Structures are given as C-alpha cells and as structure tokens.
Amino acid sequence: MHPTCLNFPAQARAALENETLRFSLGTMKTGFRRNRATAAGALPEFEALRDAAAAVRAHVLDHLDACLDAFEAKVIAQGGHVHWCRDAAEARETVLALCQAAGARTVTKSKSMIAEEIALNDHLQAHGVRPVETDLGEYIIQLREEPPSHIIAPAIHLRKEHVADSFRAAHAHLPAGRPLDTPPQLLAEARAVLRDAFLNADVGITGANMLIAETGSVVIVTNEGNADLTRLLPATHIVLASIEKVVPTLDDAMTVLRVLARSATGQDMSVYTSLASGPRPADDPDGPSAFHVVLIDNGRSALLGSASRDILRCIRCAACLNHCPVYGVLGGHAYGWVYPGPMGSVLTPALLGLENAPRLPDACTMCGRCAEVCSVRIPLPALLRTAREAAWSRALVPPGKRLALTGWHLAARHPSVYALGARLGARALRELARRPALRALASRLHRDRAPAVLPVPEGDTFRARWAQRLRASPSLHRSPPGGPHA
Amino acid sequence: MNESPPGPLVGVFVTCLVDLVRPTVALATVRLLEQAGCRVFVPGRQTCCGQGAFNAGARADAQALARQVITQFADVDHVVVPSGSCAAMIRVHYPELLADDPEWADRARALAARTWELTAFLTDVLNWDAVDSRFDETVTYHDSCSGRRELGIVDQPRRLLARVEGLTLREIAPEPAQECCGFGGTFSTTFPEVSQRLAHDKLADVLATGATTLLGADLGCLVTLAAAAQRQNAPVRVRHVAEVLAGLTDGPAVGEISPAPGP
Numbered sequence: 001m002h003p004t005c006l007n008f009p010a011q012a013r014a015a016l017e018n019e020t021l022r023f024s025l026g027t028m029k030t031g032f033r034r035n036r037a038t039a040a041g042a043l044p045e046f047e048a049l050r051d052a053a054a055a056v057r058a059h060v061l062d063h064l065d066a067c068l069d070a071f072e073a074k075v076i077a078q079g080g081h082v083h084w085c086r087d088a089a090e091a092r093e094t095v096l097a098l099c100q101a102a103g104a105r106t107v108t109k110s111k112s113m114i115a116e117e118i119a120l121n122d123h124l125q126a127h128g129v130r131p132v133e134t135d136l137g138e139y140i141i142q143l144r145e146e147p148p149s150h151i152i153a154p155a156i157h158l159r160k161e162h163v164a165d166s167f168r169a170a171h172a173h174l175p176a177g178r179p180l181d182t183p184p185q186l187l188a189e190a191r192a193v194l195r196d197a198f199l200n201a202d203v204g205i206t207g208a209n210m211l212i213a214e215t216g217s218v219v220i221v222t223n224e225g226n227a228d229l230t231r232l233l234p235a236t237h238i239v240l241a242s243i244e245k246v247v248p249t250l251d252d253a254m255t256v257l258r259v260l261a262r263s264a265t266g267q268d269m270s271v272y273t274s275l276a277s278g279p280r281p282a283d284d285p286d287g288p289s290a291f292h293v294v295l296i297d298n299g300r301s302a303l304l305g306s307a308s309r310d311i312l313r314c315i316r317c318a319a320c321l322n323h324c325p326v327y328g329v330l331g332g333h334a335y336g337w338v339y340p341g342p343m344g345s346v347l348t349p350a351l352l353g354l355e356n357a358p359r360l361p362d363a364c365t366m367c368g369r370c371a372e373v374c375s376v377r378i379p380l381p382a383l384l385r386t387a388r389e390a391a392w393s394r395a396l397v398p399p400g401k402r403l404a405l406t407g408w409h410l411a412a413r414h415p416s417v418y419a420l421g422a423r424l425g426a427r428a429l430r431e432l433a434r435r436p437a438l439r440a441l442a443s444r445l446h447r448d449r450a451p452a453v454l455p456v457p458e459g460d461t462f463r464a465r466w467a468q469r470l471r472a473s474p475s476l477h478r479s480p481p482g483g484p485h486a
Numbered sequence: 487m488n489e490s491p492p493g494p495l496v497g498v499f500v501t502c503l504v505d506l507v508r509p510t511v512a513l514a515t516v517r518l519l520e521q522a523g524c525r526v527f528v529p530g531r532q533t534c535c536g537q538g539a540f541n542a543g544a545r546a547d548a549q550a551l552a553r554q555v556i557t558q559f560a561d562v563d564h565v566v567v568p569s570g571s572c573a574a575m576i577r578v579h580y581p582e583l584l585a586d587d588p589e590w591a592d593r594a595r596a597l598a599a600r601t602w603e604l605t606a607f608l609t610d611v612l613n614w615d616a617v618d619s620r621f622d623e624t625v626t627y628h629d630s631c632s633g634r635r636e637l638g639i640v641d642q643p644r645r646l647l648a649r650v651e652g653l654t655l656r657e658i659a660p661e662p663a664q665e666c667c668g669f670g671g672t673f674s675t676t677f678p679e680v681s682q683r684l685a686h687d688k689l690a691d692v693l694a695t696g697a698t699t700l701l702g703a704d705l706g707c708l709v710t711l712a713a714a715a716q717r718q719n720a721p722v723r724v725r726h727v728a729e730v731l732a733g734l735t736d737g738p739a740v741g742e743i744s745p746a747p748g749p
Contacts, residue, residue, distance in 0.1 A: 009677065012677060012679070012680055013679050016679055016680065016683055030661075033661055034661065037661075325665055325666040325668065325684050326677075326680060326684075329680060329683045329684060329687070330680065359676075362672075362673070362676050362677070363677065363680075364670070364673070365631070365666045365668065365669065365670025365671075365673045365681075365684070366541055366631070366632075366670055366671070366673070367631035367635070367665075367666035367670070368631055368632070368635040368636065369631070369635070369664065369665075369666070371635075372635060385540070385541060385543065387543075388541070388542060388543030389543035389544075389545050390543070391543055392542065392543035392544050392545075393543075397542070397543070401542075401672070401675075401676065405538065405539065405542050405544060405547075405672070406544075406547075408534070408538065409536075409538075409539050409544060409547035409550075409551065411533070412502070412533040412534040412536075412551055412554075413533075413550055413551065413554065415530075415531035415532070415533055418533045418534075422502075422505060422506050425506060426506050426507070429506075429507075430743070433743050434743060453674060453681075453709055453710050453713040454713075455503070455506070455507045455709045455713075455741070456507070456740075456741050456742065456743055457506055457507045457508070458507065458508055458509055458510060458737065458738070458744060459509070459744065460509070461505050461506055461509065462500050462504060462505040462509035462512045462513075463500070463505055463530065465509050465513075466509075466512070466528055466530070467530070
C-alpha cells in the first residue's frame with residue numbers, strides 16, 4: 001500500500017472521531033491484555049523464556065549471514081529453491097515470475113506482513129493473477145480494499161455488521177436474503193467460499209514466522225489452519241520471508257514459539273504450528289511439488305548497521321500494540337502504513353526513511369509499557385527516542401515545536417532568565433485561567449489547536465516564595481551548611 | 487540529653503512544573519523531609535532536569551542541563567524529587583546520557599545513585615513513615631509510568647498514605663491502573679487530542695473507584711487529569727501526595743483557581 005505516514009496527525013484526529021473504532025479497540029485491549037497476563041502468570045519460567053528468546057534473536061542479528069547461508073543450503077539440499085531479493089520491487093517481480101511460470105491464475109495466500117510491506121497483491125492483480133487471502137481477517141479487509149489495522153488481527157477495526165455488508169457485496173452468487181447476523185453464520189460463509197479457492201488455487205503463498213537454519217524448515221503459525229491448506233493443496237508453495245526471520249536451530253524456534261503465542265493472544269501455542277521443509281518427497285502423495293523461499297531484504301541489511309538494529313529482533317507478536325495507550329485509541333490505520341504501534345513507529349521510519357514518517361516516533365507518551373511486555377525485550381522507548389534524536393538533528397521537527405523547546409532549553413541554562421520567565425509565565429497562565437474570554441482568544445491565536453492543558457499556577461513560583469522565606473528566616477540554608485561531611 | 491547526630495543533608499530538586507504551577511508541593515516536600523530529620527537545602531539556581539530535551543531528541547541540550555544539575559547538587563548527601571519522572575531522568579537516564587563523557591560519566595553515576603523520588607526516599611532510604619496529617623477523604627492513587635516502570639514505585643506512597651488519619655484508599659482496577667494518563671511531556675502539546683482522549687479514559691477509571699480525591703506523585707499527570715476532570719465537571723479533586731502527607735491541603739486543588747491572588 002502507498003504509505004500515508006506524513007498525514008499521521010490528521011489521521012490520528014480522524015481515528016479519535018470514529019466511534020466504531022473506539023468500541024472495537026476497547027474490546028481488543030481488554031481481551032489481549034487479560035489473556036497475555038493470564039498466560040504469562042501461568043508459566044513460572046515466562047520471564048526467563050523472554051530472556052532466552054531475546055538472546056536467540058540477538059544471536060541471529062550477530063550471525064545473520066551465516067544463518068541465512070546455512071538455511072539456503074539446507075533448503076536446496078531438500079529440493080527447494082531460494083530467491084534473494086534486495087527490495088520490494090525485486091520481490092514482487094520474483095513472486096510474479098514464479099506464479100507465471102506455474103501458469104497461475106488464482107493464488108491463495110495466508111497472512112504475511114512482508115506481503116503487505118511489498119504490496120504484493122496489487123502487483124499480482126495488475127498482472128492477471130488473482131490473489132485470495134485465506135486468513136479470515138485478511139479476507140475481510142481484502143474484500144473491503146483496506147490495509148490491515150493490526151499485525152495479528154488485521155480486521156480488528158471492524159464489527160460484524162461491516163463483515164456482513166462486505167460478504168453480501170462480494171458473494172453475489174449466494175441468496176440475497178440469507179441470514180448473516182452471527183459470527184458462526186459469517187464464518188460458515190467464508191469457509192465455503194474459501195474452500196473453493198483452496199481447491200482451485202495454482203499457487204499457495206505463505207509468510208513465515210521463522211526460518212530454521214538447522215533444518216531448512218519454514219515455521220508457519222495460524223489459528224485457522226488456512227496456511228496448511230494454502231501450502232499443501234496447490235502444486236507450488238511460495239514462502240515470503242524477510243531476512244531477519246531466520247533462527248539457528250529447531251530448539252531456538254521452540255524457545256521463540258513458547259513466548260510468541262503467549263505474548264500475542266495468550267494461547268500456550270497457536271492452534272496450528274506447521275513446519276514446511278521443502279517439496280513433497282516422491283513417495284508422498286500430498287504436498288507441493290515445487291517449494292520456493294523468497295528472502296527479502298528491503299532495507300534490513302542497512303538497518304542492521306544502524307542504531308535501530310534491535311527492532312530486527314521483533315517476532316511480530318503484537319504485544320506492544322496491544323498494550324500501547326496510543327495504539328489503543330487510534331488503531332492501526334492512522335499510522336499510515338503496514339506496521340502500527342510501537343514496533344511500527346520504530347520500523348516504519350527505518351524502512352521508509354524518517355523524512356517519510358517523521359511524526360511516528362513522537363506518537364508515544366514514553367510510558368514504557370511496550371518494553372515491559374515485549375516478548376523479546378526490545379527497548380522500544382529507547383529506540384523511539386533514538387529516532388527522535390535523528391529527527392532533531394536532521395531538522396525534521398516542526399519549526400514551532402523546535403523553537404519552543406530551544407527557547408526553553410536556553411532559558412533553563414540561564415537561571416536568572418529562567419526565574420524571570422517562570423514568574424511571568426505563572427502570571428500569564430493565571431490571567432488566562434481567570435479570564436475565559438482571554439483564553440478563547442489565545443486558543444484562536446494558536447493557529448491549529450489549543451494545547452491539551454493550560455496549567456493553572458497557584459500563584460507566584462516556588463523559587464520566588466522560597467527566596468522570600470529565606471529573607472525572612474536567615475537561619476535557613478542558603479547553601480549547603482558546611483557541606484555533607486561537616 | 488545528648489544532641490542526636492544531624493540528619494542527612496538533602497537537596498530538593500523542585501522540578502520546573504512544581505516551581506511554576508504548584509509551589510505547595512515543594513513546600514510539602516521540605517516539610518516532610520524536615521519531619522523525617524533531614525537537613526534540607528534547595529539550590530536556588532536550579533531549573534529543569536532536561537527530561538523534555540531528552541525525550542524530544544535534543545540530546546546536546548539534555549546533556550548540558552544534566553551537567554548543570556550534577557553541579558548544583560554536588561554537595562548534598564541525597565537529592566530528593568517530588569516527581570517519579572524527573573527522579574528517573576536523573577537516576578536512570580543521566581548515566582546513559584553522559585556515559586561517553588569521561589569528565590562527567592562518574593559524576594552522573596554518583597548523582598544517580600543518591601537521587602530518589604520523595605516517597606521512595608522516605609520509606610526505602612529513611613524507613614520513615616511517621617506521617618502526621620489528617621485527610622478526611624476517600625482517595626485513589628495514580629501510579630505514574632516513570633515511577634512505576636523506571637523506579638519500581640508502587641508500595642512506597644501507599645505505606646505513607648496508610649498513616650494518614652481519616653483517609654480511605656480505593657484502588658483503580660489492576661489493568662487500568664497500569665495505563666498512561668496521556669500527558670507524556672511534549673506529547674500533550676504535539677498530539678493534544680490524543681492526550682485528552684487518554685486522560686478522559688483514565689479519568690473514567692478514576693471515577694469508577696468512587697474516590698473524591700485523586701492523588702499522585704507526578705504533577706504532569708495530575709495537571710492533565712485535573713484538566714480532564716474540569717472539562718467534564720467530574721466530582722473529583724486532584725492533589726499531589728506530598729500535600730496530603732504534609733497536611734498542606736487547605737489551598738485549592740490542582741487546576742483550581744485560588745480565591746485570592748497569590749503573594
């Protein structure tokens with residue numbers, strides 16, 4: 001999809017006015033947070049597992065080249081193919097060429113964030129290949145031509161009435177009067193429609209939760225089983241994976257899996273955890289005869305050498321989104337691209353360029369909850385601050401904000417100026433608080449909007465009152481009385 | 487009777503927001519420290535801890551302000567701050583901010599090690615809870631994010647509040663209690679509508695407790711939540727925990743205009 005991150009402030013305001021979104025996000029927060037807390041609380045070694053998973057992911061980043069080479073060699077040895085793609089365009093062309101070589105007209109897809117990142121569906125569609133999303137949430141937003149609003153719950157912003165409307169519009173061959181009022185009715189219809197797609201697809205495209213270097217396997221996790229029908233029924237299975245998805249061993253993959261679902265949905269494990277390890281052996285009647293892994297860099301190698309490299313540890317559990325207060329009131333679309341919430345506010349500017357998403361690192365109150373729940377202990381607030389430092393040094397901060405902060409910092413370094421400014425400021429704020437008309441005028445003069453809060457000072461500043469007290473009682477300490485070791 | 491040995495020399499870092507908006511908090515801090523037997527010193531030229539600069543990405547400004555604070559508080563045994571986020575700035579972030587500065591790294595670490603949020607200092611360092619105050623209200627308590635996550639402050643203010651006569655504490659539900667109030671420093675001016683929504687949601691959790699007074703230890707949060715309460719005419723007043731502990735609750739609550747002009 002075309003990024004609209006530059007419009008984040010306006011998109012954020014629009015999101016706040018969306019009552020449906022408000023309802024959905026309220027439910028989302030409550031459920032995901034409760035479930036994660038329960039799952040984490042039920043496993044005594046959960047915190048140690050997070051450490052272990054973080055260590056696995058950090059090790060991968062230190063040895064990414066070796067892990068990927070080993071993975072490639074194993075896949076080839078098992079009869080599969082590996083395609084290295086530098087960027088989104090190369091990845092799109094590679095996948096299209098593979099689909100065309102397979103004579104594909106319909107491809108089924110299971111959920112893949114990297115496919116969203118490279119905007120694969122539009123490209124396939126434009127070249128006569130029909131992609132059908134098979135994850136229920138992805139299927140719904142594909143019908144609605146919307147981007148995902150959450151990395152594991154892409155249709156979290158919708159209610160069942162929206163889904164019913166979309167199904168009636170898309171499934172015109174079904175009786176118009178059929179009931180579509182309950183989730184089971186909607187699910188049954190999606191299941192029937194998707195079953196046709198599964199059986200008729202020429203190619204199946206999946207993402208990858210992990211790539212295992214030791215075994216040349218691709219780990220795919222779903223709750224719906226759609227990835228298995230996607231990868232096993234067509235003759236060709238194409239796996240899309242960004243390069244950092246690799247882990248060294250099967251044991252490492254199990255460590256990550258043990259924190260992944262618990263952090264994401266609060267499940268001990270997702271319902272389906274599948275390992276795909278190449279095309280089917282000659283004596284196996286089931287499975288694809290061709291197995292392709294498309295490894296996509298798209299900015300990761302550069303990111304590996306940057307101050308933001310720790311974001312590449314991310315395993316896409318979405319715990320940071322689920323616990324972020326800002327995501328919790330905005331949802332994903334406001335962020336303007338594929339990855340929302342804290343991990344997205346780090347990753348998006350890193351991949352698209354900070355100049356194309358300069359406000360995303362600011363979309364954070366620094367409350368620290370994301371770091372508290374991150375399954376692989378990424379220091380997200382610190383990474384967001386690093387991005388803000390880059391924005392400050394590259395003059396990507398709005399001029400008004402920069403001027404105000406620079407003035408404040410300058411005053412703060414000159415205590416006499418500061419003291420005078422604070423007294424005048426306290427007086428001005430009090431006048432504003434006392435005079436509603438003046439306050440209204442001030443907010444009109446403030447071109448965009450009044451700040452959220454104009455504090456109401458009690459009276460004069462503390463320093464002025466303290467100075468009076470010192471004058472009145474000379475016995476009080478003007479300076480450290482004799483120092484600490486007197 | 488022998489004179490007891492002099493208490494520790496404590497420098498109060500007032501914080502810019504307390505200085506500007508709510509001097510009572512600093513006066514309450516001084517009173518509590520004196521009650522706890524400390525010798526109190528308030529450096530007169532202190533300004534801002536640099537947290538705003540640090541979080542805005544203005545690293546050089548933050549470093550300059552950090553050096554200024556380190557110098558101003560070089561001669562005290564402890565630095566006490568009536569704010570979790572400013573205390574965390576000094577305690578957690580100064581050492582990392584100046585880690586590569588050979589001249590200042592040790593001094594930053596040394597200051598960090600003796601800097602405390604007020605309620606943590608009274609309980610954890612002094613093991614003092616001889617609170618002498620009365621507050622006949624049902625209160626609830628907002629744990630600010632920095633205090634909770636960066637300094638681990640949850641029990642300390644509650645231990646002290648338990649000693650206030652007449653006070654009843656009703657807690658916010660456990661999950662909402664962990665949610666940010668929406669202030670976030672410059673976040674509140676960068677995204678005012680988002681900030682207000684978060685404050686509004688937080689206030690709903692506060693009101694659900696039935697408390698008539700909301701207490702906390704970070705004035706940024708308190709100003710934000712007081713403004714949210716006033717926008718909605720919500721029946722809750724807001725005060726800093728130090729005011730209640732020190733018995734300085736005769737004046738207007740946070741965000742209220744005093745009837746008489748200040749001195």
